[in-house]
Each structure stands twice: as structure tokens, then as C-alpha cells.
Amino acid sequence: MVIGELVPKTVSLARAERVALLVARPFLWFLNTFHWAINLLDGVSGAIVKALGVSAPQVHGVAHSTEELQIQIRQARERGLLAPGEEKFILSAMELAQIQVREIMVPRPDMHTLPVESNLDEVMRAFATTQRSRIPVYRGSQDQILGFVHIKDMIWILLDRERRLAENQTPPPFDLRRVFREVLIVPETKPASELLAEFRAHRAGMAVVVDEFGSILGLVTMEDILEQMVGEIHDEFDVVEGPLTLADGALIFDAALNVRDLDAQYGITLPEDPAYATVGGFVLDQLGFIPKGGESFEYNNFRFSVVEMDGKRVARVKIQRVRSPEPDGNPANAADAMLQLAKGPKSPAGDS
Incomplete structure (x- = not known):
């Protein structure tokens, strides 16, 4: 599958014109040589399907999978044909079908x-x-x-x-x-x-x-x-409140924040699960019980602590990095890493 489909598909999308010129003559020779066999097989299979009472699906001249379209959009962005914001908008629109x-x-x-x-x-x-x-x-x-x-x-x-x-x-x-x-x-x-x-x-x-x-x-x-x-749409009446940043670099979030927004805006990735959609739901799923406040656990180099409860609902959650990332140009310590996140939503790749 990798050698026979994924690699050729990726290469042809990345170098479409060059690949087309290379394979045009071999493909033309193959079509002229074996077109009778192709027509014969199509006719036989069509007759069998018709005899079974099944209508043949309509054939579309050009069809692209979601993955192919995403590759083309990213390549258009890399070549300067799309602005970073346009790329993000198109890719986000394509993902709407996966969001409940x-x-x-x-x-x-x-x-x-x-x-x-x-x-x-x-x-x-x-x-x-x-x-x-x-x-x-x-x-x-x-x-x-x-x-x-x-x-x-x-x-x-x-x-x-x-x-x-x-x-x-x-x-x-x-x-x-x-x-x-x-x-x-x-x-x-x-x-x-x-x-x-x-x-x-x-x-x-x-x-x-x-x-x-x-x-x-x-x-x-x-x-x-x-x-x-x-992204977030604010009008002149909206009160825009970000996470509260503590002296040690920890961030206190509203537990109603969606896990998708936590990833998109602050780079903190949580697993997607049908059991929850918010940070508070993730905390409850990890704890396995209704907290009273003060409970904490670690996940993926972050410590999650329940700061405030509203009845039986988690109201606010503190997130703090507990281990420094590997030395690859990233912040050298936990406090610096969290302060970098607290500066605001991350920009799309390529933004200045």
C-alpha cells in the first residue's frame, strides 16, 4: 500500500506536471494496447451487475479524497497561492463533518x-x-x-x-x-x-x-x-477573558473550554473521546469521580488540578507543565514554556 499507492500519489501531487510528462507516453501505449481487454471486462461486469438487478454507480471524471485535497491545499499554501488564514479556513471547513x-x-x-x-x-x-x-x-x-x-x-x-x-x-x-x-x-x-x-x-x-x-x-x-x-468571533459587547497566568507559569482555564480550542489556541493536546468535549469533562474522565477541589493528576507532561467546583461541575482547572521538553529549541524550563503559551493563541504555520 505504501509503495503502490501512498508514495506515488504523494509524489504525483507534489510534482504533478513533471510526473504527467513522464508517464503520458507509457500510459497512452498501455491504453492503445489493452483498450479491447478493458472494454471487454467492463462489458462483462456490467452485464452481470445488471442481471443481479444492481444499478451501476455513476462514474465521475475527477474525484479526490479528503486526504488528497488537504495535501493540495497545504502545497498551495507553501507555494504562496493561499494565505495562512485561507488555508486554515478551508481545512477547518473540511473538518466540520467530523465535529458533532x-x-x-x-x-x-x-x-x-x-x-x-x-x-x-x-x-x-x-x-x-x-x-x-x-x-x-x-x-x-x-x-x-x-x-x-x-x-x-x-x-x-x-x-x-x-x-x-x-x-x-x-x-x-x-x-x-x-x-x-x-x-x-x-x-x-x-x-x-x-x-x-x-x-x-x-x-x-x-x-x-x-x-x-x-x-x-x-x-x-x-x-x-x-x-x-x-476562530473566536468577538463583538463590541463581548468580554474577552483569557486564562489566568500565575507567577510560576501555570495557567488557570475555565473548565468549559473545548478540548479542540485548548489545542488550537494554546497547543495543549488532549485525546478526543465521545465521553467528553471540554477540559472539565476530560478532568472528570481522568479522575473517575466527582472532585471536591484540589485534586490533581498528570497527563502528557502536564499537571491538571481542580481549582474550583460549581456544585458537581468542575468550574476552573489549573494546567502546569511538570517536565521540560527535550532540548530542541523549545523553552528550557516549565515556567518559560507555560508563559509562552499564556501569551495567546498560537499563529498558523508561516504567519509572521
Whole structure:
């Protein structure tokens, strides 16, 4: 497989024009010599497949595997045909199909919701304090999400009430049930690429994520998916908070940080596992019990310590390098290595 497929494929992709010129004449001779045998085999196999009642698959003139496309994209970047940001965007978009919505959703404990009985003041106060444009609405408990209310609809209601009051008219009573919109319900295992297409088809921007039993796990927005391709998106209202850096170089992270983001932004790689999607989930998986705070363990030259708990949920985790990397130009000690990570997200290869 290595000699017969992978090596020739890689060489031909890297030196496409040169390889094509070398093999063109031999391939032409082979085709002219054995075309009758090829046509005969195609005809016989086609007749047998047709007799079995199976329709032959359509043949595409040009088809590339994901690996081939990734190689071509990286080579285009190396030759200067693509900017580093463009390469990262294309490769990230290709990986959307491998990302499940449970990995990028806002978990249920972090959801901002409103009971359907909320009055106008409570709804507007919720928008003001959360700085969200959409807030889910529930009846009874968060497992009964009815829909979501959009800030644009509330603005129209406020403007209409102001106009009526100016005209000495009595505004109609506010009822949140007449305002909220329908929300998409998606399973936790749905690929992010499919949800993006569903968002476009339904002209929606939010979906509620449920498990196999129909229990609410969290919510995911269009922004959550786009951030997997272009990185974190912050507007003028977002408070950007990075990890807290201690004097010894250790970093304290929010345990809700996704393991993919921990790798992409800080170069700390954790194993991907269906059992968890966040740093806090990784800590629970490694410990095997609900910690009380202060518990620690080592993994891949890093020490993970539980700094803060929120009930039974890990809230903050301290990560510290415990062994220096091999001398190959990397930081010489643990503190320097962690301080280098704390300077911010790493740049794509080739960035200045």
C-alpha cells in the first residue's frame, strides 16, 4: 500500500506536471494496447451487475479524497497561492463533518433562559444582563423549551407601546407566548456541517441540543459553528477573558473550554473521546469521580488540578507543565514554556 499507492500519489501531487510528462507516453501505449481487454471486462461486469438487478454507480471524471485535497491545499499554501488564514479556513471547513454539535454547544448549566410567564420588564432585563440576541423560552423546566425570543421582536414591541402611549392609547397586555419563535431541536450527534446546512435551509440561527432520551443538553448557534472555521468571533459587547497566568507559569482555564480550542489556541493536546468535549469533562474522565477541589493528576507532561467546583461541575482547572521538553529549541524550563503559551493563541504555520 505504501509503495503502490501512498508514495506515488504523494509524489504525483507534489510534482504533478513533471510526473504527467513522464508517464503520458507509457500510459497512452498501455491504453492503445489493452483498450479491447478493458472494454471487454467492463462489458462483462456490467452485464452481470445488471442481471443481479444492481444499478451501476455513476462514474465521475475527477474525484479526490479528503486526504488528497488537504495535501493540495497545504502545497498551495507553501507555494504562496493561499494565505495562512485561507488555508486554515478551508481545512477547518473540511473538518466540520467530523465535529458533532455536542462538542461545540453551550452546555445546559450555562444557558440563559426565560419562563414563558415572564413579563416585559423581566424579558428586557434578561436581554440587558446577558447581552444575548436570542433567549430560549421554557414552560415548567428547561426540558420543555417552547422556542426563543429575539431582541428585534422586543424592540418592535417597545416602539409600538411608546407610539400608543404618545397617542393616549392603552398598549395591549404583554404575552411572551405571542412573541417567541420556533426553535430547531437537533440530536447531540448531528455533524456541525449538516446543522449549518439546516440553519441555512430554515433561516435559523439557534438550535437546542438533546440526547437520545430527549433531555436538553444545551444549545448551539450559527456563531458556534462559524468559530470552528475562523476562530473566536468577538463583538463590541463581548468580554474577552483569557486564562489566568500565575507567577510560576501555570495557567488557570475555565473548565468549559473545548478540548479542540485548548489545542488550537494554546497547543495543549488532549485525546478526543465521545465521553467528553471540554477540559472539565476530560478532568472528570481522568479522575473517575466527582472532585471536591484540589485534586490533581498528570497527563502528557502536564499537571491538571481542580481549582474550583460549581456544585458537581468542575468550574476552573489549573494546567502546569511538570517536565521540560527535550532540548530542541523549545523553552528550557516549565515556567518559560507555560508563559509562552499564556501569551495567546498560537499563529498558523508561516504567519509572521
